[in-house]
Amino acid sequence: MPPLSICINTQTPLVQFLRPPVGDRGEGRGREPVDLAQLTEGVDYRVSPGGVTRMVYPLVRRLLKERVLDRAHWVALNPHGPATVRLGELTLHNVSIDSERMAGYGMVKEAIWGRIHELDRAEEHDELFWSEAFSEYAYYNRITAELIQRLDTEFDFDAFYVHDFQQLAVGHMLGTLKPKIFRWHIPFDATSIPEKWRALLSTYLNSYDVLVMSARRYATSLKAFRPTGRILKLYPYVDPDDYSIPTADLVAETARRLGLAPTDEVALVVARMDPIKGQDLAIEALGMLAEKYPALKLVLVGNGSFSGSAAGLGLSKSAVWRSHLEEIVKARGLEAKVLFTGHLGQADLDALYERCSFTLLPSVQEGFGLVTVESWLHGKPAIITERAGIAELVRNGSNGLLFDPADPKSLVRAMRLLLDSRAGRLRSRLARNGRITARKCSLDAAEEGESKMLAEVTEA
């Protein structure tokens, strides 16, 4: 198969700009493409942490390297970025919308997100698609589709790959017969979707030739919508090469800097500050175990998402959630046992993974849970919520420990199993088997699955 040319669409941009690039100062959206190689990471820009971009970029890089792709264009929402950014054979295109429209768009996407994650059952959102705010969601999707359409006129793509629900309408809005792929990154349970949302969601879903879901149960549930396109299950993935084993000195230095004593038992949670991530469950569990295990400490890594960050969309809810968590910590008298690190760079994160005793994924709902894969890559046992997509890869007691987030005591029981003085063999088994399971969520596995899918959809 000859190399393909594709256009990718995500909400979160690969690169967030910390200040207007040289030659683009003042206006922020110059006409000339900005060459990222001429800028300094950490000063001019930062790579978006976590989420969709962390997953998609390594794959694009690999597919370009393996000549499955000969070029790729990536369209994303980036109000603070220049219009176009060059990154080797990858070109980034940034969409901007004004703050008034952003507020409406943000309200709709949060409402969809809340309902899909079963956080919000308020009936007022049943008629979300009739609201004035929805017209702004449509505006964002249409302006994205228009840009992609213009790029297609210029570059003649072979396929379009749209990621996640924020851009679901883009496929419908693209007036093209070329193949369109949609990857749904969050959980999917057809029974949780309001009756009044179903017709429009079906219309949008039916505009895609392939619908990629992150777990088998989401793919099965999607069948209830009877989409015209093919449903495919492809697990999310990470590039193991992005994770290094830090030296013992570096691990010790990082631990010391963060205030961890050599004798501390560290339970690590890596997640953005968001109610859905269930950090409160982990704090409550720590409270129940603190007396029996005085050396136990909980380290919470992460801050806001792209939507919540100042360099992103400014739709902050992370600060509110962190304040809430700090109040719980204070109320339980756990100030000396809970560390909030905020966002950490990859080197610090690798060191913390090495230093921790085990990791927790305490989410109330989780599309997949790639942090568990990161934990496995570092050879650490993981405790995982049953409400994560990755739970279907976990055999309880073999490669991880599962718990029900609706039953906080089940988390306490799982933590106790790993904290027990005789837990050495269990920890080793979970770590060893976890590392094997991680292969299913590796870039190699993704390259195979995604290349096959791209080949089929473009040659069909």
Next chain:
Amino acid sequence: MTVVSELWAGVVPLLPVAVIVVLTLLLAWLGGLLAGRLMRPSTPQMAGAARRLTMAVVGLIGGTLALQALGVSPDVLLLVIALLGVTALVALRDPLGNYGAKYFSDIYTPFKVGDTIEVQGFSGKVIEINPMTTVLLSDKEQLVSVPNASMIRDVVVNTSPQAWKEVTIPVSISGNLDLPVFESELLKSLSKLRMRLDVRFPPVLTTKARTPQSTDLTLTLMLRRPEDRDAITAEANKRLTEVLERVRGSRRSGPTTGNSR
């Protein structure tokens, strides 16, 4: 001097003809404009048809007067036109009938591509409506070509689920119109009709085709009550026109063509 006089003598008889031609063009344009405005409350197609018909009638009258001014007998002229017309009608009776039926079925026939219909004992999914025929794909995967005239003359049953609910309005906008703003404003405007529409089916604007010059879309609405069909169609067309004119305020755009099925 003699040459100029001769030329002038030759031009003078043509002056009334030139005046008639100029006046005819002016009146045809004004008449078309007026007819289009008068018919705008109905549908954009009907308004366009009224405009073209008015211009044709004025043009025909003007042409006849101009030829009369040149000394050609109007009786002979009208006879020739009538004979040519009759001959063309006889020769092209069937194609013209189908073409005309296609024109009217666009407006009045309650089905579209993708619907399943029954007509003249045939049943199938509509996969194409061309100027001459409507093509059905039968359950046995046979292609059935039904002359468009039949769609006007015979009983057509649309068996698609909830077909009665659906109102589709074709919209064509020029390439320089701000489509995202247009769509956003249209959705806001149509949300005011929520009480008359099925709340499970919000309005949807679908891209059908696009060129650098224009984009063809369809607006789909789902009725709550069948008896509201005409009223909702008229109201949606009105709102569509209003939004287009509002958005045009910032940028120029071409005319919309819209109607409903």
